[in-house]
């Protein structure tokens with residue numbers, strides 16, 4: 260660690276001109292070019308054996324923002340900024356807010372450049388704001404080697420879920436439905452973590468991952484659902500279950516294998532659902548012009564050119580459209596219905612369980628349900644909870660054969 264101050268100073272000299280320019284327009288940075296004695300000693304690095312950690316103390320690494328060129332980071336108290344690699348402290352003065360940018364020579368914090376590929380930023384109150392949005396835990400910024408950096412939120416699994424459950428299900432819903440959602444979301448997070456296999460994060464915030472909005476989403480009711488099921492997950496044959504969920508299935512969930520092709524497991528088989536009728540999406544209609552459909556399919560690279568008519572070619576055994584036939588004169592092209600739905604817009608064409616009707620210049624889809632239909636039906640969970648069922652009964656219905664396990668240990672990668 261003794262040499263740490265030197266490369267740091269050298270990098271600042273290299274960037275002397277832009278730093279001086281920036282220094283005029285930005286608030287002064289309360290970092291000192293710390294004399295060596297002020298830099299914390301690098302922690303001893305030892306070979307750490309693989310350890311087993313309770314889910315209650317498991318930290319998730321959520322890649323919150325990918326490919327950022329700048330970020331504003333604010334703490335509730337003075338920030339502690341360290342090298343994520345060595346643990347060496349980078350700031351010695353009081354600082355509550357910093358502006359971080361990628362720099363050709365490392366990571367720029369306000370007007371100082373540190374020749375590092377990753378830095379860790381934490382606040383004594385355990386909450387950090389990124390561009391004004393507050394998150395629990397702390398952040399590590401990684402230079403991703405593509406001229407930008409990735410912001411990774413290190414957050415305890417149970418804290419992560421407080422935000423996720425509140426974003427995935429209405430907070431006013433019965434607590435047993437919220438608890439079923441909490442167990443499904445906890446299990447899903449672990450399954451994605453196991454699947455992701457990335458170096459410095461476990462989850463992203465893209466469409467395959469769960470909605471995560473930080474502290475602003477949290478609510479006492481969803482907190483209760485998370486703490487009331489703390490550490491509980493669904494297992495099938497001692498493996499973490501793939502707990503897909505969706506808004507409303509209509510009256511029957513979909514077979515997992517129809518949507519996620521490699522997922523042919525007993526607990527994701529279709530089950531009848533008689534509880535979701537209160538959903539505003541139980542039935543829906545969408546009227547759309549053919550030229551809009553043509554444009555959407557073209558954008559998605561699914562079909563080019565005019566379409567004279569479209570029809571359902573075949574169905575899954577639960578009545579959802581599997582492939583659509585697009586006719587243009589004598590040509591007939593088949594398009595996968597799930598791809599078609601994503602191209603048109605999954606919030607407009609709410610499911611693949613629809614019939615097609617021509618209505619003048621418009622095509623009308625009459626459908627039922629919202630989402631892919633696999634696994635837990637959220638409106639069904641709400642209906643079951645309203646009817647006095649427990650979260651265990653709800654999970655047992657939508658993931659038949661999977662079991663709720665608690666106090667499970669997760670192996671933590673070194």
Ligand SMILES: [Zn+2]
Nearest residue numbers: 508532636639
């Ligand atoms: Zn349902």
